[in-house]
Amino acid sequence: xxxxxxxxxxxxxxxxxxxxxxxxxxxxxxxxxxxxxxxxxxxxxxxxxxxxxxxxxxxxxxxxxxxxxxxxxxxxxxxxxxxxxxxxxxxxxxxxxxxxxxxxxxxxxxxxxxxxxxxxxxxxxxxxxxxxxxxxxxxxxxxxxxxxxxxxxxxxxxxxxxxxxxxxxxxxxxxxxxxxxxxxxxxxxxxxxxxxxxxxxxxxxxxxxxxxxxxxxxxxxxxxxxxxxxxxxxxxxxxxxxxxxxxxxxxxxxxxxxxxxxxxxxxxxxxxxxxxxxxxxxxxxxxxxxxxxxxxxxxxxxxxxxxxxxxxxxxxxxxxxxxxxxxxxxxxxxxxxx
Ligand SMILES: [Zn+2]
Numbered sequence: 417x418x419x420x421x422x423x424x425x426x427x428x429x430x431x432x433x434x435x436x437x438x439x440x441x442x443x444x445x446x447x448x449x450x451x452x453x454x455x456x457x458x459x460x461x462x463x464x465x466x467x468x469x470x471x472x473x474x475x476x477x478x479x480x481x482x483x484x485x486x487x488x489x490x491x492x493x494x495x496x497x498x499x500x501x502x503x504x505x506x507x508x509x510x511x512x513x514x515x516x517x518x519x520x521x522x523x524x525x526x527x528x529x530x531x532x533x534x535x536x537x538x539x540x541x542x543x544x545x546x547x548x549x550x551x552x553x554x555x556x557x558x559x560x561x562x563x564x565x566x567x568x569x570x571x572x573x574x575x576x577x578x579x580x581x582x583x584x585x586x587x588x589x590x591x592x593x594x595x596x597x598x599x600x601x602x603x604x605x606x607x608x609x610x611x612x613x614x615x616x617x618x619x620x621x622x623x624x625x626x627x628x629x630x631x632x633x634x635x636x637x638x639x640x641x642x643x644x645x646x647x648x649x650x651x652x653x654x655x656x657x658x659x660x661x662x663x664x665x666x667x668x669x670x671x672x673x674x675x676x677x678x679x680x681x682x683x684x685x686x687x688x689x690x691x692x693x694x695x696x697x698x699x700x701x702x703x704x705x706x707x708x709x710x711x712x713x714x715x716x717x718x719x720x721x722x723x724x725x726x727x728x729x730x731x732x733x734x735x736x737x738x739x740x741x742x743x744x745x746x747x748x749x750x751x752x753x754x
Pocket of ligand 1: 512
């Protein structure tokens with residue numbers, strides 16, 4: 417079958433690879449309905465994480481169960497399923513506390529930019545739909561697997577609620593999903609920080625009420641002006657750079673919360689500044705599994721359309737162009753037809 421391997425910086429290839437097999441009784445094999453490229457795939461692609469041997473890429477997935485291991489009881493062949501990029505048993509103390517992304521048996525999904533994929537811990541990880549979804553729902557269901565689940569977690573961690581004033585830092589796919597999540601959670605005002613017209617338009621479509629194009633101190637100044645010098649109740653940090661994190665902290669009101677889901681690269685926090693800011697922070701890899709059943713229902717009922725975040729669709733064989741387009745910010749997110 418065709419699969420995606422990263423050989424080194426900016427060297428990603430679609431190649432003939434071995435089909436995955438059941439390795440443990442708790443595994444499932446799924447036939448992907450579609451695949452996609454994640455913003456976090458760009459870290460190793462750009463050489464910011466070392467790649468020592470060809471790495472099987474892809475951790476966002478949905479599809480039809482082909483085969484299950486002997487211990488799997490909650491899903492069966494023929495069902496349509498979505499799983500999180502974090503594989504979890506959904507039974508350990510961390511899972512039961514809603515933090516499946518810190519599961520005591522946690523593994524990270526790989527190899528989903530392919531025709532078939534192996535999903536370990538299938539019982540705890542996969543969520544099946546009641547019926548096979550219509551084809552046009554596939555992009556939105558695929559989005560629940562990571563990008564929407566992560567944006568949703570940012571909003572949940574920042575305690576967005578009815579009437580909240582929310583700032584979203586970052587106009588990548590996750591930030592845009594954060595806007596959608598804040599809207600669904602009842603935010604009254606959603607300020608999206610973005611400099612790019614196409615992303616601003618999508619943010620407005622997903623529910624943003626204001627757009628701020630300025631960054632850094634200039635951006636913070638405008639947020640202050642927009643909030644009568646109070647700051648935001650909730651800030652979603654969806655980038656992971658030092659500048660964006662400082663911006664997020666400075667946009668939050670005392671007592672406000674920052675949900676941070678951009679993987680930090682070079683972020684430095686000043687203990688005293690944080691102390692006197694009186695802001696709360698909760699972040700990390702999103703426990704998507706906690707939100708999956710609810711998010712999948714929203715999609716199946718056509719109440720949200722997160723699949724709009726895919727603005728480039730390519731055949732799997734052209735995966736390299738999918739990475740390039742996102743790396744050069746020509747595309748927000750690439751959907752791969754498998
Ligand atoms: Zn667990």
